[in-house]
Amino acid sequence: MTPASWSLPAGARPVRLDRTDFPPGLRVLVLAPHPDDFDETGVTLRRLQERDAKITLLVCSSSANGVEDAFCRPPPDEAKAALREEEQRASLRFFGLDEGRAEFLRLATGPGGYLLDAPGSFGVLAEKAAALRPALLFLPHGRDSNPDHRLVHAWWLRLQAVLPGRPPALLFRDPKTIALREDACFPFDEAAADWKRRLLLCHRSQQARNLRTRGYGFDERILGINRDSALRLALGEPYAELFEIG
Numbered sequence: 001m002t003p004a005s006w007s008l009p010a011g012a013r014p015v016r017l018d019r020t021d022f023p024p025g026l027r028v029l030v031l032a033p034h035p036d037d038f039d040e041t042g043v044t045l046r047r048l049q050e051r052d053a054k055i056t057l058l059v060c061s062s063s064a065n066g067v068e069d070a071f072c073r074p075p076p077d078e079a080k081a082a083l084r085e086e087e088q089r090a091s092l093r094f095f096g097l098d099e100g101r102a103e104f105l106r107l108a109t110g111p112g113g114y115l116l117d118a119p120g121s122f123g124v125l126a127e128k129a130a131a132l133r134p135a136l137l138f139l140p141h142g143r144d145s146n147p148d149h150r151l152v153h154a155w156w157l158r159l160q161a162v163l164p165g166r167p168p169a170l171l172f173r174d175p176k177t178i179a180l181r182e183d184a185c186f187p188f189d190e191a192a193a194d195w196k197r198r199l200l201l202c203h204r205s206q207q208a209r210n211l212r213t214r215g216y217g218f219d220e221r222i223l224g225i226n227r228d229s230a231l232r233l234a235l236g237e238p239y240a241e242l243f244e245i246g
Helices: 038-050 077-095 121-132 147-159 190-200 204-214 218-233
Strands: 027-032 054-059 102-104 136-140 169-172 184-188 239-245
Touching: 027 038, 027 121, 027 147, 038 054, 038 077, 038 136, 038 169, 038 184, 038 190, 038 239, 054 077, 054 121, 077 102, 077 190, 077 204, 121 147, 136 147, 184 190, 184 218, 190 218, 204 218, 218 239
Parallel strands: 027 054, 027 136, 054 102, 136 169
Antiparallel strands: 169 239, 184 239
């Protein structure tokens, strides 16, 4: 095994990624529909970072539609997009990823602020992804109620034809995921959950929106999914990030 390749270890499913010997120097690409998607798998990505992985983040949309007017004054979409991008930069600083390893693609959006499968958008993504030659990708699962998650998953399926070696992807469970095959998990403890909470709280606009609309924060929304995953799989640890391998 070399840093240029990786495959899911054999054995019973779900494979525990916390016990997986990732090769050092692995090239990892995170395809994030929005700012904050990177953070949903922060604990797994932190383990890869500790293994000297070369992590790159491509954010497809700045997702201005996720910021409430009351949180951003003045409230035009340009200001909201800049705010969300700065929140992502703040979380990357906390994570310890060089900001030069992240790029905001600002791909075309349409009604409701959702990504469009517009001419050229996939080409931009494909060109950048192919140049990075990743050995492993992270992205949301396609069986999801969020249209941006579904579109980025569809783009990843198309990317398989142009990425050298057809690298595997860790398709992660999100609060809007409808179903996924439970191939791999990364269990974690309360100390790691506290670290992840602080990472998630960098997204202040999402924390405020969730508190107002749901009565609990963005941090609790994501950690609640991690808590549910660990409980259902009877892993012993209180939390787990959960993946299907694509």
